[in-house]
Amino acid sequence: xxxxxxxxxxxxxxxxxxxxxxxxxxxxxxxxxxxxxxxxxxxxxxxxxxxxxxxxxxxxxxxxxxxxxxxxxxxxxxxxxxxxxxxxxxxxxxxxxxxxxxxxxxxxxxxxxxxxxxxxxxxxxxxxxxxxxxxxxxxxxxxxxxxxxxxxxxxxxxxxxxxxxxxxxxxxxxxxxxxxxxxxxxxxxxxxxxxxxxxxxxxxxxxxxxxxxxxxxxxxxxxxxxxxxxxxxxxxxxxxxxxxxxxxxxxxxxxxxxxxxxxxxxxxxxxxxxxxxxxxxxxxxxxxxxxxxxxxxxxxxxxxxxxxxxxxxxxxxxxxxxxxxxxxxxxxxxxxxxxxxxxxxxxxxxxxxxxxxxxxxxxxxxxxxxxxxxxxxxxxxxxxxxxxxxxxxxx
Numbered sequence: 001x002x003x004x005x006x007x008x009x010x011x012x013x014x015x016x017x018x019x020x021x022x023x024x025x026x027x028x029x030x031x032x033x034x035x036x037x038x039x040x041x042x043x044x045x046x047x048x049x050x051x052x053x054x055x056x057x058x059x060x061x062x063x064x065x066x067x068x069x070x071x072x073x074x075x076x077x078x079x080x081x082x083x084x085x086x087x088x089x090x091x092x093x094x095x096x097x098x099x100x101x102x103x104x105x106x107x108x109x110x111x112x113x114x115x116x117x118x119x120x121x122x123x124x125x126x127x128x129x130x131x132x133x134x135x136x137x138x139x140x141x142x143x144x145x146x147x148x149x150x151x152x153x154x155x156x157x158x159x160x161x162x163x164x165x166x167x168x169x170x171x172x173x174x175x176x177x178x179x180x181x182x183x184x185x186x187x188x189x190x191x192x193x194x195x196x197x198x199x200x201x202x203x204x205x206x207x208x209x210x211x212x213x214x215x216x217x218x219x220x221x222x223x224x225x226x227x228x229x230x231x232x233x234x235x236x237x238x239x240x241x242x243x244x245x246x247x248x249x250x251x252x253x254x255x256x257x258x259x260x261x262x263x264x265x266x267x268x269x270x271x272x273x274x275x276x277x278x279x280x281x282x283x284x285x286x287x288x289x290x291x292x293x294x295x296x297x298x299x300x301x302x303x304x305x306x307x308x309x310x311x312x313x314x315x316x317x318x319x320x321x322x323x324x325x326x327x328x329x330x331x332x333x334x335x336x337x338x339x340x341x342x343x344x345x346x347x348x349x350x351x352x353x354x355x356x357x358x359x360x361x362x363x364x365x366x367x368x369x370x371x372x373x374x375x376x377x378x379x380x381x382x383x384x385x386x387x388x389x390x391x392x393x394x395x
Contacts, residue, residue, distance in 0.1 A: 074197075074199055074213065074251055076253065077199060077249055077252065077253040078211055078249070080185070081247055081249045081254075081255060082201055082209050082211070083152075083153040083154070084127055084128045084129075084183060084184035084255075085125060085126070085127055085128075085153065085184075085201045085202065085209060085246055086126045086127070086128060086150040086151060086152055087123075087124075087125060087202075087206075087209075087242075088123070088125060088126050088141055088148060088149075088150050088160075088174075088203065088245060089124075089149045089151065090121065090123075090142060090145040090146075090147065090149075091120070091121050091145065091149075092121075092145045092146050092147075093117050093118070093119055093120075094117070094118060094119075094120045095116070095117050096115060096116060096118065097114070097115055097116075122141065122145065123203055123205070123206055123241065124137060124203065124244050124245045125141075125202035125203045125242065125243055125244065125246030125247075126141075126174060126245045127184050127255060127258065128181050128182060128183050128184060129184055129282075129285065130183050131181050132181075133175050133176040133177060133178055133181055134173060134174070134175055134289070135160065135173070135175070135176065136171065136172075136173060136245070136281055137171075137172050137174060137244075137258070138170050138171060138172065138244045138245040138258065138259075138260050138276075139166065139167060140170060140244065141172070141244050141245045142162060142165070142172050142174065143165070143172075147159070148161075148162070148174065150176055151208065152178075153182075153208075153209060158176040158177065158178050159176070161174065162174060163175050163289060164288035164289075164292055164293060165288070166284050166288065166293075168227060168228040168229045168294065168389070169276060169281075169284055169294075170226070170227045170276070171276060171284045171288075172245075173288045184247060184255045185253065185254045185255065186255050186278045186281070186282050187250070187254040187255060187256045187278045187279070188278075188279060188282070192216050192219050192250075192256060192277075194215075194216055194218060194219070195216065196215060196216045197215055197250070197251055198214060198215065198216055198233075198235055198237055198248050198249065198250060198256065198257075199237065199248070199251075200212045200213075200214070200235070200239055200243060200248055200259055200273070200275075201246050201247045201249060202239070202240075202242060202243035202245070202246025203242040203243065203246065204238075204243050205240055205241055205242050206242060207242075210240075210243070213237055214271065214273075215236060215237075216233060216234070217234040217236055217271075217272070218233075218234040219233055219234070220232075220354070221233070221234045221274060222352075222353075222354035223305075224274070226261055229358060229361050231276075231277060231280055231354070231358055232260065232274040232277075233248065233257045233274065233275040233277055234272065234273070234274055235248065235273050235274075236271035236273070237273060238262075238271070238273065239259045239260075239261070239262045239274075239275075243259050244259055244260060244261065245258060245260075246259045247259070248275040254278075255278050256275075256277070257277055257281075258276045258278070258281045259273070259274075259275045260274050260275055260276050261273070261274050262274065294389075295364065295365060295388065296361045296362075296365075296388070296389040297360050297362065297364065297367070297388075298329075298330075298360070298365075298386065298387055298388065298390065299334075299369070299385070299386060300325060300328075300331045300332060301322050301323075301324065301325050301326070301331045301336060302322075302323045303320040303321065303322060303323060303356055303357055304320065304323045304353050305352055305353045306318065306320070306321055310341065310343070310374060312374070312379065317343045317344075318350065318351050319341045319342050319344075319350045319374070320341070320350050320353040320355075320356045320357075321339065321340070321341050321342075321353075322336055322337065322338050322339065322340045322341075322342065323338060324338055325338055325340075330384050330387055333385075334382045334383065334384040335382050336371075336373065336384065337375075339375070340374070341373065341374040341375075342356065342371050343372050343373070343374055344371065344372040345360075345370070345371055346369055346370055360386065361389070363386045365388040366385075366386065366387075367385075367386050368383050368384060368385050368386060369386060370383045370384075371383075371384060
């Protein structure tokens with residue numbers, strides 16, 4: 001019996017061991033395996049680091065992220081607009097002394113009253129803006145001339161008549177009688193930013209449809225003493241003699257401005273040219289065609305910028321100072337005097353003299369503007385009637 005119990009006990013132990021063989025040893029083996037793998041990973045990383053340190057050229061070249069690319073050609077923009085740009089040739093008969101700078105008293109007495117009439121020729125550019133032949137150009141190109149001839153992109157030539165002009169912005173509208181005229185696309189909202197690419201197309205030095213390229217250097221340029229109402233686009237696209245009145249074009253082929261002037265290289269200027277924004281040019285053209293002149297508001301003040309902002313209590317304000325108020329003008333009758341500072345117009349803050357001058361000019365004659373005014377330490381409001389601007393030189 002004793003022997004049987006021992007045998008059964010051994011069998012029972014064997015069976016129990018078969019159900020869970022070597023349980024404590026399994027965890028130790030797994031740890032050793034992971035340690036072995038980790039050693040090779042660390043060794044591999046160390047070898048890779050040393051190899052890259054000694055031979056960095058073994059790394060694959062990393063390509064930079066692709067940046068937005070500019071078009072390789074502006075031919076589409078030029079082809080879309082160039083047919084609408086015309087070359088303008090003017091002729092004026094001028095009378096001048098037959099002999100100038102006569103030093104001999106006898107010859108001066110005989111010939112100083114004698115004159116000769118000679119033709120003086122001029123160059124310019126223009127942009128066809130309607131299929132019925134309306135052309136936008138600058139006023140100084142066609143001012144006081146006897147004949148105006150335009151040459152089209154396709155070689156046709158026509159005489160042009162002046163529909164009207166505006167000395168305040170140096171714009172003029174011409175008209176030609178021709179069929180199948182290509183009209184340019186005027187940007188209704190130029191929406192230009194400094195750095196935008198622009199193209200200038202015009203009759204530079206008689207070389208018709210010359211194209212130059214640049215960027216927008218600034219917008220809203222004023223105080224240049226070029227015109228009364230200045231809101232110029234400044235660009236470094238070359239605008240040479242004969243380019244005035246031509247098109248300033250964006251890469252989409254839209255006319256964003258009418259080229260007007262450039263600073264002379266004789267004073268050391270390079271790449272400083274100016275154009276009239278297309279929305280302003282379109283507005284002026286519409287009024288010239290409809291009324292024969294520009295319906296421009298006027299209150300009778302000359303304005304200048306403030307050198308510093310004003311502090312009114314806890315309020316910091318900007319504005320425009322009244323430099324002159326014409327006696328008897330609407331501004332004078334409303335109580336405005338030189339030295340007054342206009343800080344708001346109809347509730348909108350005034351940021352500069354240029355901005356306020358343009359705002360007044362664009363108001364319809366017969367309307368009124370309510371100004372917030374600072375005089376010394378006083379703050380008051382006054383309403384000023386807007387009238388039609390008198391002809392330049394009579395104000």
